Amino acid sequence: MKKKTNIIAIIVLSILAIITIFPLVYTFLNAFNTGSAYGLIPKEWGIRGFYETFVRRPDYLIKFWNSLFIAICIITGQLLVSCLAGYGFSRFKFPGKNILFYLIIILMMMPYQVTLVSNYAILERLNLIGKEAAVILPAIFSPFGVFLLKQAFDMCPTEFCEAAKLDGAGEVRTLFSVMIPRAKAAVASLVILSFVDAWNMVEQPLVFLRSQYQYPLSVFLSQMNERIIGMVCVCGILAALPVLLLFLFFDEDLVEGISFTKI
Amino acid sequence: MTRKRIVILIISGILLISFVILTVVSEKVYIALLPEVTTHTLRTSTSKDGVNERWLPGECVRKNSKGEDAVYVVREREGRFRKEFYAEEVAVDVEDTRDDGYVLVLAMVLGHMDPIVIESNLPVSDQEAVKWMNKAEYDREPIR
Numbered sequence: 001m002k003k004k005t006n007i008i009a010i011i012v013l014s015i016l017a018i019i020t021i022f023p024l025v026y027t028f029l030n031a032f033n034t035g036s037a038y039g040l041i042p043k044e045w046g047i048r049g050f051y052e053t054f055v056r057r058p059d060y061l062i063k064f065w066n067s068l069f070i071a072i073c074i075i076t077g078q079l080l081v082s083c084l085a086g087y088g089f090s091r092f093k094f095p096g097k098n099i100l101f102y103l104i105i106i107l108m109m110m111p112y113q114v115t116l117v118s119n120y121a122i123l124e125r126l127n128l129i130g131k132e133a134a135v136i137l138p139a140i141f142s143p144f145g146v147f148l149l150k151q152a153f154d155m156c157p158t159e160f161c162e163a164a165k166l167d168g169a170g171e172v173r174t175l176f177s178v179m180i181p182r183a184k185a186a187v188a189s190l191v192i193l194s195f196v197d198a199w200n201m202v203e204q205p206l207v208f209l210r211s212q213y214q215y216p217l218s219v220f221l222s223q224m225n226e227r228i229i230g231m232v233c234v235c236g237i238l239a240a241l242p243v244l245l246l247f248l249f250f251d252e253d254l255v256e257g258i259s260f261t262k263i
Numbered sequence: 264m265t266r267k268r269i270v271i272l273i274i275s276g277i278l279l280i281s282f283v284i285l286t287v288v289s290e291k292v293y294i295a296l297l298p299e300v301t302t303h304t305l306r307t308s309t310s311k312d313g314v315n316e317r318w319l320p321g322e323c324v325r326k327n328s329k330g331e332d333a334v335y336v337v338r339e340r341e342g343r344f345r346k347e348f349y350a351e352e353v354a355v356d357v358e359d360t361r362d363d364g365y366v367l368v369l370a371m372v373l374g375h376m377d378p379i380v381i382e383s384n385l386p387v388s389d390q391e392a393v394k395w396m397n398k399a400e401y402d403r404e405p406i407r
Contacts, residue, residue: 056296058289061282062343213343241278249271 024240031233038229049230053238060220060235067216068242070135070205071198077140078194079187086149087175091161101150108143113203120207134208139198145190152186153179188253195246199239290343297394298385300350302337302378304401318365323379324357328388332357334368335380335387337395348398350380352389 026040031049033042053060089101119138120129128134156179164174180187205219217239224232247254303323308316319334327333335350359367373379378401380387387393395401 054285055289055292058286058293058343061286061289064282065286211341213341245271245275245278249268 027233027236030229033229049234052231053234063217063220071195073136074139074198075194078142078145082145082149085146086153089150090153104143104146130210135204148190152183156182185253185256188250192250192254298383298387299396300380300393301382301396303381305377305379307375317368321364321366323381337378347392348395349392350387
């Protein structure tokens with residue numbers, strides 16, 4: 001009976017795995033398609049897609065660099081802000097702390113489109129529309145990051161902070177030397193999730209940036225209307241590569257971080 | 264650091280360096296393969312009736328992707344790394360033809376001294392970057 005259940009489980013999970021992996025395999029195979037018709041097995045094979053993407057035109061690589069620049073800036077800012085805010089919510093007592101934290105949770109639930117118009121109005125007043133800072137600055141202040149790190153810092157025993165204080169460490173030293181190393185898994189989770197979010201953003205660059213040369217790869221992929229199917233699929237692979245590498249680098253920390261903060 | 268992470272770091276480093284090299288190479292290839300265009304300067308003349316007329320060589324008028332008559336005006340814009348020239352498509356109506364091959368076009372957006380593409384080594388499309396071969400001659404022309 002147990003063996004039968006195992007076989008059924010294996011079959012079901014295999015089917016689910018095939019369904020999940022199928023789009024990736026399809027994209028990879030069609031990257032070598034030089035024709036104008038999609039197909040699981042391309043009828044015309046070649047590397048024209050790779051030539052058009054990497055040699056013939058610099059558009060895609062420039063947009064790759066735009067995406068990388070925006071993502072790295074957002075992650076750096078988010079880490080700094082989330083660590084400081086998470087530590088403050090976790091370790092300090094101040095009036096309105098709970099109300100403020102609940103507001104952050106409510107903000108976390110809202111889709112970004114809700115605050116898009118108000119963000120545009122503020123950025124226009126600051127003369128930032130048309131600059132990369134218009135995309136980076138609003139994304140740095142992430143409620144999810146604050147929530148995640150607050151939960152992670154809550155799990156750290158207070159005795160560590162007290163021991164650090166006894167040794168003469170201030171709050172900033174305690175945060176960077178004691179708390180963050182202990183919450184490494186949560187920090188790694190935040191890096192991955194923030195990178196994926198920043199790498200895939202489409203609405204913010206479309207609304208806040210003016211020049212097509214500033215657009216990241218995600219916007220470009222959403223607007224692609226090329227007849228060379230191979231090129232479309234190669235751009236898709238190009239967009240997936242950094243996320244894949246980052247996940248492979250941090251996969252153990254990600255699983256540990258998500259289970260650690262009970263999300 | 265585990266061996267897996269070291270391998271991933273090495274692969275990432277190799278990919279980044281490759282992408283840097285490919286970005287430089289593709290930019291050079293792109294510039295080398297841009298259409299080379301020669302322009303004719305549009306001059307507005309006044310007819311006996313006092314109407315502004317625009318006569319252009321017939322070679323300037325081309326068929327666009329929709330099969331309509333159009334001319335391509337060379338304009339300047341901010342490119343990826345520097346200013347670049349591009350061709351802007353302007354739909355025109357051909358009103359008359361002269362014996363010398365010149366045609367009379369009607370188009371509100373065409374201005375006096377606009378450089379119109381007369382010759383190109385490759386097909387030109389709207390908003391496409393181009394290499395303007397006789398820019399120096401255009402700059403030297405007196406504005407009347």
